[in-house]
Amino acid sequence: MLNGDRVVVSKFAYGLFLPLRDHAEFSWGHPNVGDVVIIKSPVDGVDIIKRVIGIGGDFIEMRADRVYRNGEPLPATDVGPCASGSGSLQADCRVYSSKIGEHDFHISTAHISPDPFPTRVPEGSVYVLGDHRDHSADSRVFGPVPVDRVKGRAWNALFSWGPGGIRTDRIAHGVAH
Numbered sequence: 102m103l104n105g106d107r108v109v110v111s112k113f114a115y116g117l118f119l120p121l122r123d124h125a126e127f128s129w130g131h132p133n134v135g136d137v138v139i140i141k142s143p144v145d146g147v148d149i150i151k152r153v154i155g156i157g158g159d160f161i162e163m164r165a166d167r168v169y170r171n172g173e174p175l176p177a178t179d180v181g182p183c184a185s186g187s188g189s190l191q192a193d194c195r196v197y198s199s200k201i202g203e204h205d206f207h208i209s210t211a212h213i214s215p216d217p218f219p220t221r222v223p224e225g226s227v228y229v230l231g232d233h234r235d236h237s238a239d240s241r242v243f244g245p246v247p248v249d250r251v252k253g254r255a256w257n258a259l260f261s262w263g264p265g266g267i268r269t270d271r272i273a274h275g276v277a278h
Contacts, residue, residue: 108150110139112253124249131156131248132227134170135204137255140229143243150255151239154201155228162219163241166212166234168199175199183209191235210234217241227251 112118116128123141132138132153142149155161160171168175176199183194191211199208213235222228226245231237240246 108139109256110253111256114254115248115251118252124247125251128249132251132254133202134159135201135206138227138229139252139255140246141250141252142238143246143250144238148252149238151229151231151237152201152206153227154230154240155222155245157222157224157226159222159228160219161222161228161240163216166210166214166216168230170201175201177208180207183211194235206232208232208234214241220245225249 115130115132116125118125123146134153134156136153137150138153139148139150141147154168154175155170162169167177177197178199180196180198183196191213194209194211196207196209199206209232217240220228220240222245226247228240228245230239230241
């Protein structure tokens, strides 16, 4: 995902989330590890998009900017430098290919974020991280998120607006799940 992407969201994937509410009224499912979800930020109530890295019972830790889930490191294969316009302000920003479950995706980082304390994800909660790790307010900032704050699963980027106008290569671009 890039800043400026407008995303189609499956709002009924996990429950019924009514407007002007901070939590779902009814829940009938829960996100899976690797899902890209929209959550109501516990910090400021703004809708944000993040990737589920851990679910209830999982033990999440980061060492040297590498994510470990239940003691196993997520793969991180260096793909190359971050593209200009990716939003990174650091010259040493790198893109890494990673995988969690059956979900392949890319992350970007310049390894400037401090590693958070290890945490066990409480039942009924998820641990979320942004794919642009250096500039992401995620569970490293606000902790695990109750599942009833998950508004839906990101499905597809409808279009994208960036520097210079509409990014035509992002029209109907799938969200990595």
